[in-house]
Amino acid sequence: MELINSLKSLAEKINQLKDKINTEESTKHAFVLPFINVLGYDTYNPTEVMPEFTADIGLKKGEKVDYAIFQNGKPILIIECKHWEENLNSHNSQLFRYFHTTHSRFALLTNGIEYRFFTDLDVANKMDEKPFLEFDITRLKENTVNEIAKFHKSNFDEEKIVDNASSLKYTKEIKKLIHEELKAPTEPLVRLFASQIYSGRLTERVIDEFQDLVQKAFSQTISDNVNDRLNAAINKEAEKQQLETNSDIEEESKIITTEEELDGFRIVVAILRRRIDVGRIVHRDTQSYFGILLDNNNRKPLCRLHLNGGKKYLGLFDENKKEAKQYLQSIDDIYQFEEQLLTTVNYYEKE
Known part of the structure; x- marks a missing residue:
């Protein structure tokens, strides 16, 4: 509860200040350092949070990552920061280079609003191309807060986070595919459904017809599920009120005036x-x-x-x-x- 309240307070601060933040450096101080602090790390202690951490690559010296968070003298998370208005898509490669040299299992790319956490699920000691955890701090959901909590100083367990990262990463990708299929069902999916319910030959005309039908079926199914949940919530509240009413009636019925x-x-x-x-x-x-x-x-x-x-x-x-x-x-x-x-x-x- 304390973590979610702290994150909400930070999100409110970001919404209030972002139009006044004009540089990358001010983004770090106003948005990123408070986030690190929310995770329980002392941003004034260089043995816990080291700014400008050296990440030399081969013969190329003087390479530095914005922050490194340490635990027991070892870096556990490296953080690369950008200005809050910058698109993060073009900055993965820079963090990718730092990842191998720092020996950290986790890397964070952020502009203070959008956060992308990476690890090395695909190849050991090589940062994955896609993040396993991604969120906008101004639009947090409860399940995301639970994942952020695993990076808190009091909870941090490298092996547990890595084990869970695989599930998070692939679940995120599956949800993205489902979202795309809902918008425009692909031919393989349409063919899958059509082949199970249509007895004739699956011609191009039939596939086109089933594409609309599959999309409508998806939309109606989602709508029905939402309505069912709403009705269940309404009925539950009505039952609760009825129980309270019955309880009051029962309470009154025990009173007999002689x-x-x-x-x-x-x-x-x-x-x-x-x-x-x-x-x-x-x-x-x-x-x-x-x-x-x-x-x-x-x-x-x-x-x-x-x-x-x-x-x-x-x-x-x-x-x-x-x-x-x-x-x-x-x-x-x-x-x-x-x-x-x-x-x-x-x-x-x-x-």
Whole structure:
């Protein structure tokens, strides 16, 4: 929860500041370093985050990658940064060259908004052409945050990330293919469906006809699934509300107002009507007691009748609204507490 909140705060900051960020260097300081900090690394500690990390290539000296994150004295992630408006597609080759020389299993190419994480799934010690994790920090989804969390200092485990990277990479590619097929089904896919449901010869005309049918079927299936989920969510909420309603009804059904309680209420009314209007004296029954209120206000209790147990009690209130129970041999004993009941009314009249 703390990570997602930090990432959201950074995303808001990026949206507010990006139009004022004019250089690559300011992109690093305003966007990339805060992201590294969110991952739990101390950007002021060069043994954890080293800027301008040397990545010499053969005879070519002085090559440097923007940042390297270290753990136990070894680089675990190298980071190449670009200005936030730059397209990252043309910069893979530069990071590709650095990857082998730094002996890090992970590389990050970013412009502070778009982040692309690479590893060496295809060939050992050689950076893959395609990232296994890619996201826009201003449009994060929950499952992406879970993947980012694996790079947090407190969670980092190289082997676990590499094992999961393969699944992430190929799932991303499959989703991309599915998206393209949904927009315009290719002939092999159309032929696959048509061959299973069409008994005639698959001519060019038939394939063209099935291309539209396959696309419509995909669209309708997705629409139906979305509607089913929405309806399921609506029904679940309706069931929840119904359960709450039934619970309230069940709670109310447990409250039974007895004739003895009503008799006690009438006695209290007979005592207090000399001081206040009868219409201001209201009773409210609960499972625990039979309450009598002034002006139907819970904050103005006049008394309470406790008559459901083996013994009977009258609950009287002092000026601090603290209840004191008085034993009753019979309901008529309420008359003995006339003075106390009238005094309670005085408390509220003074207010």
